[in-house]
Amino acid sequence: MANEFSVTRSTEGEITLLALEGFLDAHTAPDFEAAVQQEIDAGHTHLIVDAQELTYISSAGLGVFMGFIEEVREAGGDLKICGLQPSVREVFDLLGFDALFDIEADRASATARFSETPSGGTS
Amino acid sequence: MTNPSTLQGSHAGSLEALLENARLLHGSLELEALLKSLLRSVMGKLVVSRGLIALEDLSTEGTQCHVVVSRGFRELPQGCLFDPEQQHKGIARILTIGDPHKPTGHLALGKPLRGELGPQEIEFLEALLGIASSAIENARSHQRSQDLNRQLDRRVQQLRALLDLVRSLTSSLEPQQVAQILGLTLAGQWLVRRYAVIAWKEGHASAEKRKGMSSIAIEELASELEEVAQPQAVEQLSPGPLRQALEDNQAVVVVPLVSADRAIGLVALGQPAGNRSFEAEDLEFCAGLAAQAVVAFENAWYFAETVEQKKLERDLALAGEIQQRLFPSSLPQPNGFQVAAHNRPALQVGGDYYDALPIGETAPGDAEDGSASGHYLLCVADVSGKGVAASLLMSTIQATLRALLCPEIGLAELVSRTSALVFATTPASKYATAFFLVFNPEDGSCRYVNAGHNEGLVVRKDGTVEALLPGGLPVGLFGGGSYQEGEFSLQPGDFVALYSDGVNEANNAEEEEWEMDRFKAALLRLADGTADEIVQGTFAEVDAFAAGAAQYDDITLLVLKRDG
Numbered sequence: 088m089a090n091e092f093s094v095t096r097s098t099e100g101e102i103t104l105l106a107l108e109g110f111l112d113a114h115t116a117p118d119f120e121a122a123v124q125q126e127i128d129a130g131h132t133h134l135i136v137d138a139q140e141l142t143y144i145s146s147a148g149l150g151v152f153m154g155f156i157e158e159v160r161e162a163g164g165d166l167k168i169c170g171l172q173p174s175v176r177e178v179f180d181l182l183g184f185d186a187l188f189d190i191e192a193d194r195a196s197a198t199a200r201f202s203e204t205p206s207g208g209t210s
Numbered sequence: 211m212t213n214p215s216t217l218q219g220s221h222a223g224s225l226e227a228l229l230e231n232a233r234l235l236h237g238s239l240e241l242e243a244l245l246k247s248l249l250r251s252v253m254g255k256l257v258v259s260r261g262l263i264a265l266e267d268l269s270t271e272g273t274q275c276h277v278v279v280s281r282g283f284r285e286l287p288q289g290c291l292f293d294p295e296q297q298h299k300g301i302a303r304i305l306t307i308g309d310p311h312k313p314t315g316h317l318a319l320g321k322p323l324r325g326e327l328g329p330q331e332i333e334f335l336e337a338l339l340g341i342a343s344s345a346i347e348n349a350r351s352h353q354r355s356q357d358l359n360r361q362l363d364r365r366v367q368q369l370r371a372l373l374d375l376v377r378s379l380t381s382s383l384e385p386q387q388v389a390q391i392l393g394l395t396l397a398g399q400w401l402v403r404r405y406a407v408i409a410w411k412e413g414h415a416s417a418e419k420r421k422g423m424s425s426i427a428i429e430e431l432a433s434e435l436e437e438v439a440q441p442q443a444v445e446q447l448s449p450g451p452l453r454q455a456l457e458d459n460q461a462v463v464v465v466p467l468v469s470a471d472r473a474i475g476l477v478a479l480g481q482p483a484g485n486r487s488f489e490a491e492d493l494e495f496c497a498g499l500a501a502q503a504v505v506a507f508e509n510a511w512y513f514a515e516t517v518e519q520k521k522l523e524r525d526l527a528l529a530g531e532i533q534q535r536l537f538p539s540s541l542p543q544p545n546g547f548q549v550a551a552h553n554r555p556a557l558q559v560g561g562d563y564y565d566a567l568p569i570g571e572t573a574p575g576d577a578e579d580g581s582a583s584g585h586y587l588l589c590v591a592d593v594s595g596k597g598v599a600a601s602l603l604m605s606t607i608q609a610t611l612r613a614l615l616c617p618e619i620g621l622a623e624l625v626s627r628t629s630a631l632v633f634a635t636t637p638a639s640k641y642a643t644a645f646f647l648v649f650n651p652e653d654g655s656c657r658y659v660n661a662g663h664n665e666g667l668v669v670r671k672d673g674t675v676e677a678l679l680p681g682g683l684p685v686g687l688f689g690g691g692s693y694q695e696g697e698f699s700l701q702p703g704d705f706v707a708l709y710s711d712g713v714n715e716a717n718n719a720e721e722e723e724w725e726m727d728r729f730k731a732a733l734l735r736l737a738d739g740t741a742d743e744i745v746q747g748t749f750a751e752v753d754a755f756a757a758g759a760a761q762y763d764d765i766t767l768l769v770l771k772r773d774g
Contacts, residue, residue, distance in 0.1 A: 113391045114378035120394065146371035147378075147391060149398030153483070154421045157403045181360075181367055183401055186484050 094122040102133045102201060104194065108140035111148035120151045123166075127155065132164025135197045139170030144178055152188065165189060169197040224334050227255065231338055235345035239352040245279045248342050252317065253281065256331060260300055260320030264292035266313060268350070275316065282320060292316070303327075305335060308343035315346065368495050371399050375499055379506035383513045385409060385417035392477065392503040393419035400492065401483040404460055409467055409475030409507045414514065416475075417507065423459040423478055431455060435473040441465040441493040441500070444478075463488050465500045469508055525598055530555060532601040533563075536608055541566045542586055544651035547700075548741035549588070551768035552749060554712075554761075561593035561600030561642070562710045562764035565608060569648070570617040583617035586651065590708040590768050591644035591685070592663065603640045606632055607685065621648050622693040625659045625685065629693075632686030641686040645678075645708045647770070654700040654772050659693045661685050664711050669733050671703030671774065678706075703774030705741065707733055707748075712765035716752045719759040724752060741771040 092115035095106040103126050111119055126134060136152075138144075152166065159166050169191040171179060179185055191197035231251055238244040245263045253261045260282030267274045275292045283300060286292065294304050294316045302321040308314030317339060327335070375395050382388050389407040397405055404422035410432075420426075434452040444461050447453040456464055461478035468474065477500060482488070488496075533555065541549040551564050570583035589611065593603045610631045614624055625646055632641070643663040649656040658666060658678055662685075666678035681694030700706065709729075716724040729748070736747040745767050752765065 112378065113374045113395055114381070116394045117387065117390050120390075145374040145395070146367070146398035147374060147394040150394030150396065151398070153397040153401060153403050154394070157422070178367065181363055182399065183484050183486060187401065 092118060094119060096122070096126075099198060101131075102135055102198060103131045104135050104137055106137040106140065110143045111141060111151075112143065112145040113147035116145075116147040116151050119148065120154065123151060123155050127158060127162075132159045132162040133201055134159065134164065134166045135194065135201075136166065136168045137170050137194055137197075138168060138172070138175060139193075141172065141175055144175050146182070149178070149182060149184060152184070156188065165201070167191060167197045167200060169193050224330065227251075228334070228337055228341065232341045232345075235342055236348065238345070239349050241346065241349040241353055242278065244342075244345055244349050248338075248345075249279050249281060249317075252319070252335065252338065256319070256327060256335070257323045258302075258319045258321070259323060262286055262292070262318050263307070263315060264294070264318070265307075265315035265346070268354075278315075283318075286318075292318075294318075305339055307339050307346065314343050368399070371395055372495075372498060372502070376502050379502055382506055383510050385414065385507055385510040385514075386419075388503055388506045388510055389417040389419040392499065393421070395499060396477065396479060396496065397421065399495075400479065400488070401486060402479050402481075403483060404480030406459070406461070406478045407475070407503075408477075409503075411474060411507075411511050414511055417510075422480070423461065426455050426459055426478060432473050435466055435476055436468075436471075438464060438466045438473075439468070441496045443488065443493075463493065463496070465493075465496045467500055467504050467507070469504050474504065474507060529596075529598040529601040532598070533561075533604060536563060536565075536601070536604050538564075538566055542568055544586060546654075546773050547649075547651050548771045548773065549586075549768070550741035550745040550771075551590075551766070552745050553764060553766045554749070555764050556712070556761045561595060561604060562712065562766040563589075563591045563593060563604045563607065563642070564708075564766055564768050565589045565611065566768075567612065567615060569615060584650070584652070585617075585648050587611070587615060588647045588649070588708065588768060588770060589644060590663070590710060590766055591642045592710045592712075592764075592766075593642035594640055599640070603632070603636055603642065603686070606635060607642055607644070620695075621646060621657050621659050622695045625661055625682065625693045626691060629661070629683075629685040629687070629691060630689050633689045636686060641684045643684045647706065647708065649700065649770065654702075654704075656698050656700060656706070658696050658698075660696070661693060662687070664709060664714070667707045667709075667730065667733065668698055668700075669705050669707065669737055671701065671737075673734060673737070675730050675734070700770070700772040702772050705737070705744065705769055705771035707744070708768045708770075710764060710766040712761065712763035713748070713752065713767055715763060716756050716761060716765060717759055718756050724755050728755065741769040744769045744771065 092109040092111055097104045105122060156166055167189040170193055171190065179190065189200055191200060234247055235244055249261050249263055262277050262280040262283050264275045264277045267276060275294065277286050277288055277290050277292050280286055280288050285299065300320050301318045303319050305317045306313045307317055375391060378391055379388060382391060389409060393405055393407040396402060406420040406423035406426055408416060408418045410416040431452045434450055442464055444453060444456045444464055456478055459478060460480050462481050463479040465477040466473055467476055537553060541551060543549060549566055553562055553564060567587045569585045569587055591607060593600050607628065610628045614627055644661045645663040645666050647656055647658040659682060660666065660678055660680040661682045662680055668676040668678065678696055681696060683691055714724055714726050714729045732748055732751040736744045739747060748767055
């Protein structure tokens with residue numbers, strides 16, 4: 088496919104970091120979904136999605152976030168998002184994701200939020 | 211803030227205050243901040259402890275009025291309805307903002323702490339409200355344009371989502387993937403956490419993508435779904451199993467997936483997160499996305515079917531290849547006899563088989579112990595079924611025959627044991643009708659077993675035709691069984707024709723069959739030729755009769771002729 092997308096995984100204590108890169112659209116969303124599912128299946132519910140290298144997100148990409156947030160929070164964890172580029176952030180805000188998700192500036196603040204409000208965010 | 215004492219004393223002070231307010235009010239495009247600042251100035255200047263500003267709703271053409279800023283009126287908080295005609299506790303004075311006939315809003319004030327307002331104060335207030343009115347209009351139209359911009363942005367986002375969906379659906383050849391892409395797009399677009407996308411087609415596994423809606427067993431609801439032509443709120447569905455199933459799964463919207471008036475699936479969406487809900491425009495857009503997905507589902511199914519079809523074709527080609535390899539590459543030609551045979555497979559690979567095998571290693575004439583050494587086995591068989599399965603059965607029969615064939619075995623026993631082995635190694639539905647013939651080239655004596663096959667035909671030199679009738683059941687139909695042997699003798703110029711029913715049942719375009727009479731007549735006409743000429747001639751006559759009509763069955767003919 089023309090539009091590349093990748094997920095790079097790393098851990099920091101009990102927190103799993105998923106760093107996204109490239110285009111998260113309807114075509115690549117299934118890959119991202121599989122990556123998150125893998126974490127949840129393994130019992131990892133403290134997740135930070137680092138979107139610093141994410142250049143585009145479509146509704147289907149956002150759909151992945153919607154599909155897991157309830158499950159993760161019910162399990163006492165959270166899915167926090169950080170490092171959004173302005174153009175990507177715009178889509179998050181436009182569809183109302185800012186009210187639902189804990190969106191942080193960078194990894195450090197997202198990690199810090201886990202110690203303050205592990206099951207953070209509204210909803 | 212201007213000192214009240216100077217206000218009373220001088221017009222200049224009032225003007226100054228007005229100017230300051232005008233600058234302040236017009237400088238703000240944020241409606242609420244603007245009204246707060248207006249109320250603050252008024253309350254400060256006139257020394258009142260209670261005040262509120264209510265604005266006429268834009269949407270209801272000025273028939274309703276809501277409080278936007280409220281200070282000191284506990285019964286009239288922000289957001290509550292406000293009727294300027296009505297008496298309210300604690301309100302001493304209500305002033306209209308904007309044109310009195312078509313007001314923008316109202317300013318309500320409590321009793322001034324300093325006593326009644328003087329005419330100058332009222333004049334000041336009216337002038338201020340005049341300025342405020344245009345500032346409010348400005349702020350409101352700014353908000354409107356912001357709302358419009360936001361709406362536009364959402365529209366653009368919707369179009370992007372549609373475009374993105376279409377782009378990736380066109381490259382999806384898996385129904386499952388189509389369901390996934392549609393589900394994710396809808397969930398992201400409307401902040402939906404629970405949803406289900408289910409599509410089905412006969413002969414295919416249903417394509418499903420579910421989040422938290424596990425108990426919709428939708429195939430049973432398909433007929434009811436056909437009544438739902440458009441995306442709909444679940445609460446608007448007529449009561450029934452469909453609505454019940456959707457409600458049980460906390461779905462609030464159902465989008466039917468419809469292809470050519472047939473329901474092929476559905477999308478169920480749960481409550482959007484936050485305070486959003488599905489508007490008519492959202493449902494319309496859902497319908498657009500669903501329509502795209504329907505096309506993608508149909509394509510994916512069609513693709514799967516095409517692949518299946520191709521597999522079937524490959525299977526048939528392979529079967530044909532196996533079958534052709536089972537036929538002997540050359541036929542034995544014992545002294546004084548000719549053997550010729552031809553098989554023509556039908557369009558779909560059928561299951562005809564013929565073989566010609568010498569019995570024993572020894573040369574003709576060595577048979578002194580009464581064994582069949584130097585004799586030949588000829589065989590024509592028609593196996594059940596088609597394709598690879600038929601070819602495998604053929605190959606089983608061939609291998610069994612060859613393994614069992616030896617000079618010491620009697621023909622009936624050979625057939626019985628072959629039948630038992632084939633029965634034991636293949637499913638019960640697999641069997642073959644077969645004609646077995648053993649001949650001795652020394653004297654032309656023949657023994658045969660007809661295992662449920664077409665009657666063999668002996669054509670005498672004098673033009674009479676004798677039929678060799680069945681003496682047992684098809685091979686492999688039951689385990690073993692007994693077979694009856696028959697005998698006859700080929701005299702010089704006589705021949706015997708073994709064939710499959712594809713010969714006499716060859717059809718023309720009118721679905722007429724060639725039939726035994728025409729077959730026999732053809733054999734008689736060709737009787738003077740060599741075995742090969744009889745075979746070729748018969749095929750030529752069949753072709754002349756069929757005149758190009760497609761044949762459903764293999765055509766096989768084997769001729770053994772004694773030189774005349």
